[in-house]
Amino acid sequence: MSELPTQERMTQEIDASRESYRRALASGAARRVHPDRDYVPYRSSGSRHPRHPLVSVVDPGMVELTGPAFGVTDVSEWDHDLTRGHPGEPIGERLTVTGRVLDRAGRPVGGQLVEIWQANAAGRYAHRRDQHAAPLDPNFTGVGRCLTSADGVYRFVTARPGAYPWRNHHNAWRPAHIHFSLFGTAFTQRLVTRMYFRGDPHDDVTAVQQLGQRGHGCQAELGGARCGRGAAPGCAPQDLGRVGRGAGRDGCAHAAGVEDADGRLVHGATPRSR
Numbered sequence: 001m002s003e004l005p006t007q008e009r010m011t012q013e014i015d016a017s018r019e020s021y022r023r024a025l026a027s028g029a030a031r032r033v034h035p036d037r038d039y040v041p042y043r044s045s046g047s048r049h050p051r052h053p054l055v056s057v058v059d060p061g062m063v064e065l066t067g068p069a070f071g072v073t074d075v076s077e078w079d080h081d082l083t084r085g086h087p088g089e090p091i092g093e094r095l096t097v098t099g100r101v102l103d104r105a106g107r108p109v110g111g112q113l114v115e116i117w118q119a120n121a122a123g124r125y126a127h128r129r130d131q132h133a134a135p136l137d138p139n140f141t142g143v144g145r146c147l148t149s150a151d152g153v154y155r156f157v158t159a160r161p162g163a164y165p166w167r168n169h170h171n172a173w174r175p176a177h178i179h180f181s182l183f184g185t186a187f188t189q190r191l192v193t194r195m196y197f198r199g200d201p202h203d204d205v206t207a208v209q210q211l212g213q214r215g216h217g218c219q220a221e222l223g224g225a226r227c228g229r230g231a232a233p234g235c236a237p238q239d240l241g242r243v244g245r246g247a248g249r250d251g252c253a254h255a256a257g258v259e260d261a262d263g264r265l266v267h268g269a270t271p272r273s274r
Contacts, residue, residue, distance in 0.1 A: 004167060004168075004169050004170045004172075005169045005170065006169060006170050007169055007170065007171070007172075009169070010041050010168070010169045013040055013041045014041045017035075017036075017039070017040070017041070037049035037050065041168075042168065043167070043168045043169070044168070057188065060186065060188060063186075063187055063188055064186065064187055075113070075145055075146060075147050079144055079145045079146060080144055080145070080146035080154070080155055080156050080157065081144070081156070081157040081158075082116075082118075082140065082141070082142065082143070082144045082156065082157065082158040082159065083140070083157055083158065083159060084157075085141075086138065086139035086140065086141075087138070087139065088138075088139045089139060090120070090121070090137050090139040090140035090159045091120070091121045091122070091137050091139075091140070091159065092120065092121030092137075092140075092159030092160050092161075092162075093121070093159060093160040094157065094158075094159060094160075095157070095158050095159065095160050096155065096156070096157055097116070097155070097156045097157075097158060097178065097195070098153065098154065098155040098156070099153070099154060100148075100151065100152040100153050100154075101114065101148050101152045101154065101182060102152055103184075108148075108150065108151045108152030108153075109148060109152050109184065109185075110148050110149060110150040110151065110152055111147055111148060111150075112147065112148045112152075112182065112183050112184065112185075113145060113146075113147060113181075113182075113183045114145065114146055114147075114148060114154040114180065114181070114182050114183075115143070115144070115145040115180070115181040116143070116144050116145070116156055116158070116178050116179060116180055116181075117142055117143045117144075117178075117179045118142045118158065118161040118177070118178045118179060119142060119161040119162055119164055119176075120134075120136070120137040120140045120142055120159065120161065120162065121137065121140075121159050121160060121161065121162050122134035122135050122137070122162050123161065123162030123163050123164035123176075124136055124162075124164065125142060126140070126141045126142050132164050132165065134162070134164065140159060142161075144156050144158065158178070160176065160197070161176045161177065161178060162176060163175055163176050163200065163202050173202045174202070175196055175197070175200040175202040176196070176197050176200055176202075177194045177195060177196050177197070178194065178195045179192070179193075179194055180192065180193050180194065180195060
């Protein structure tokens, strides 16, 4: 197994990528919104990004009919509360995470599915592939879902997740975060992003966060607001209704919309933790 790079080496790679981009701009290259899909300092992108042309959807209706089903039952009254449905109380600080899903014109998008998933307070997911040595919490499974109200509002009750190690570089830790999945009026409009927390001690030393802080990609265009990379395809910095964003310095988190094939799209969100 190859030795993991150090934090110093990762930072050097980020700076080198930034400098290469600046030289390209000076030579007349077009301004880019997103970093490369195989962005080297974010090691796992090398095995996750698409290597083949995207598949053209000839019949969008078939995508809806053959797409995945979300759960074996309808969304229930308590699916939004991740602290319920277990024999006891989960460990950790309680949070209410709420926000609105809006279209590009600022109109509420009602009846839309919003899903979240996260690690427990110790930083471990209730998933068989998570082998982090942190303990599982028998009273917390870390998944929830709800439908937005007529005003586009969603609301979740959960426990604050913990940070956890990942093998991007030596002694690397992912800051605490909550994953979001939002749907517009079609499955093909799905947006997946993350919400981070203000003041996390791991915030300034991760590949994703340094990417935003060092002036490369949509995060830099938003003044360092943080998101999961590639969260909003086609985002435009001047149009905040189209840009996926993570937690800002005010402690709030902002997700946003993506476009359909005809550029009509249509959903945005402003999740807040309190």
